[in-house]
Every structure is written in structure tokens, then in C-alpha cells.
Amino acid sequence: MDPMRSQGGIQMLLSAEQEAQQIVAAARNLKLSRLKQAKDEAEKEAARYRSQLQADFQKKVSEGNSAATAKQLEQETVKKIEKLKQSSSKVQSELVDMLVKFVTTVKN
DSSP states (O other): OOOOOOHHHHHHHHHHHHHHHHHHHOOOOOOOHHHHHHHHHHHHHHHHHHHHHHHHHHHHHHSHHHHHHHHHHHHHHHHHHHHHHHHHHHOOOOOOOHHHHEEEEEEE
């Protein structure tokens, strides 16, 4: 085998490896910049949403007196409790059956 030819092949392999490393590094940098951009956009969106909720809260506080707001919150709470009771009653029998099955099943 010709030594000059084998050295040329080695040089080609080394240059191809360096080029591949550069491509991987560029892709990694692009990925990091995209992740940073997405994080920045998410933080901006969260800040906008937070300020919107804060504005809505301030508006509700300023519109009604505290007694009316408390009554409304109490009504909403009662409704949510009823929904939770209904949903829990739907799965209660299944849960009891499952617990009985696991308690009464004997494993060796």
C-alpha cells in the first residue's frame, strides 16, 4: 500500500471528523438558542396571564362589596363540593370492590 495514499486517507477522515463535530456543535447551539427563546416566550406569556388574572381580581374586588363577593364565592364553593361528591360517588363502588379484591386475594 502506498504510504502517501494512506496518509491522505487519514487526513480525509480527520477532516471529515472535524466537520462532523462542527455540524454537531452548530446543531447543539441552535437547539440551545431555540430552548432559550421558547423559555423567554413562555415567561412572557405567563407574566401576561398573571397580570390579566390580577387585573380581573382587582376589578371584581372594586366592583362588589366584600359581602357580595363572599356570598358568590361561597355559592361557587358549594357547587364545586357537590360536583366532587357526585364524581366521588360514581367511583366509590368501584374503589370498594377493588380494595376488597386486593384484601381478600391471597398470594403465595
